[in-house]
Amino acid sequence: AQKITQTQPGMFVQEKEAVTLDCTYDTSDPSYGLFWYKQPSSGEMIFLIYQGSYDQQNATEGRYSLNFQKARKSANLVISASQLGDSAMYFCAMRGDRAGYALNFGKGTSLLVTP
């Protein structure tokens, strides 16, 4: 079975500062993928970043980077230089190769960026 845990229900960060959103996971799959999605108040799900379990380097996409620590089973999202438009819910998700095609999502972290 797979499990995704996001322990921070809510986070605050000041504009232009960096923020780390935590995500830990548990899986028995030897190969898996980790994803982060953003859900603004309008409701759509926006893909941010992907990390494969065998990728040697941490994934980066613009201001987003994924701090992947495989031994600790953590995949934290780092947002640098926060902007007011980053205020949203953030979901960590994973897909395991043996677990079918489903993406399993955490419960999310609400991020509020303040001026």
Added chain:
Amino acid sequence: NAGVMQNPRHLVRRRGQEARLRCSPMKGHSHVYWYRQLPEEGLKFMVYLQKENIIDESGMPKERFSAEFPKEGPSILRIQQVVRGDSAAYFCASSPPGAVNTGELFFGEGSRLTVL
């Protein structure tokens, strides 16, 4: 270059009625997924379909829920005899062939079902 299109965006039904939610995947995408999001929760996988085939329905409730993705037309998620607990946001996502294991899913904006 339209993204994943879902309609209706909002649907209100009374208990016992039927709800039909439609999803047109992105152009060139042949894989469709349905997810449900309850208030204050993350998304829960329901079903994965390819054209005319249900590949994985392990997340679908055993009764009242069905899904299809016909050769022509959108994918349909059908909920019969709705109950208040069905009130949720239903998201459709699509992915291109070959991207099942490593690729991102492109989500629609969701259909919000309210059961009175």
